[in-house]
Amino acid sequence: MSIRKILVPTDFSPNSYLAVEAANALATRFGAEITLFYVEATHDYLVLDIGSTGAREEREFEMHHFDEAKELVSSDVECHTMVDKGTPYEAILAAAESRHADLIVIATHAHSGIQRFLLGSTTEKVVRGAKCPVLLVHPDPDRSPARMLVDLEKIVVPTDLSDTAKAALPVAAEIAKSCDAELLLTHVIEPLTGLGFGTGAEQVYALQRGLQEATSEGLTKFRSEVPDGVKSEVVVLEGTAHDELAGLVDREKAGLIVMATHGHTGVTRWLLGSVTDRVSRTATCPLLIVPPS
Known part of the structure; x- marks a missing residue:
């Protein structure tokens, strides 16, 4: 970009x-x-x-x-x-x-x-x-938003691991490269819903393990597309998307969130529904929204 x-x-x-x-x-x-x-x-x-x-x-x-x-x-x-x-x-x-x-x-x-x-x-x-x-x-x-961008050291890049979500990566990488910032490549595993009554603990555990393994594999692949010379770290969180993202920004003192639109259902809800509004209200840094490539 x-x-x-x-x-x-x-x-x-x-x-x-x-x-x-x-x-x-x-x-x-x-x-x-x-x-x-x-x-x-x-x-x-x-x-x-x-x-x-x-x-x-x-x-x-x-x-x-x-x-x-x-x-x-x-x-x-x-x-x-x-x-x-x-x-x-x-x-x-x-x-x-x-x-x-x-x-x-x-x-x-x-x-x-x-x-x-x-x-x-x-x-x-x-x-x-x-x-x-x-x-x-x-x-x-x-801190003023301008000061956060001037002192930028960490950039949160949430992803649902879809191909369309990758649109945020080159934009985030270009910004990170310009100021030697680190990318925090982040996926939030939200609570399982829609499980039938009587679903056993072992089944729930197996589903959670499967999600964690798929997430780890997907983020590793996502990270492999980060350009050479740009620092990056993989972050896996569990919970409600907007709460976890806001918490990560605060803990890491991130100065920017970069998100792509029109990914799978989860990230579309993050970006264009109630979660987007909550992230923009609760995150203590600017939010950069990137359209599809």
């Missing part, structure tokens, strides 16, 4: 500025350019209540806040601004296409007035529709 152009959707809220800082950290590392993108939402999509009375006030508002956001971008990083109108997720995806973006960086966990833009259906639709990776950034009380 080559990161040369980064799109940063912003509503000019404090949390969206965290995304600008995170994008700047990556742009500095990879020599990329940044485009700050603001959506003048229509219909029921409220990006921000600016209280303007006309187009002139709207332009002044945008220019003022774009100037504030650009203050967060290093002087040696090329930075552009862009404005469009429409449904936020459609405008974001169109902007990513027109700017040939290699990465979209978007903030989550905004206050209620703009939460729909930054956290709910819009973010999920951007993740589903984007042809490039999407980095989700949210506040952490102890």
Whole structure:
């Protein structure tokens, strides 16, 4: 993966500025350019209540806040601004296409007035529709997302061991190589469900052993595809996916999670269902979501 152009959707809220800082950290590392993108939402999509009375006030508002956001971008990083109108997720995806973006960086966990833009259906639709990776950034009380990316030492790469899940590996490896970070190749064995009444302890034990052996074998094969020169470690966890991933991030002080979309049922649920939301809420680091190759 080559990161040369980064799109940063912003509503000019404090949390969206965290995304600008995170994008700047990556742009500095990879020599990329940044485009700050603001959506003048229509219909029921409220990006921000600016209280303007006309187009002139709207332009002044945008220019003022774009100037504030650009203050967060290093002087040696090329930075552009862009404005469009429409449904936020459609405008974001169109902007990513027109700017040939290699990465979209978007903030989550905004206050209620703009939460729909930054956290709910819009973010999920951007993740589903984007042809490039999407980095989700949210506040952490102890370290800024940008600082985590600057000081990056460990990257968690969850996998369901499917071929499509491998899409995350080259992206994670490229980032790891750029900062000499270690990849933690991780699979979570979730509790067995759907067992018939009367299933004996020996049968359950045999099933668990089979899962563990298949996981170990699959992760070993997965690890063999890590490029030479990139450090990696295999991690097998048992429990609820989002809890185990969040716990691993905390224990290892990982600065980034890189996950692929559209793997088997388990990882699809991790990424596009309730588990994704919980990971993005509970993990104390940015989450990079990679589309299929």
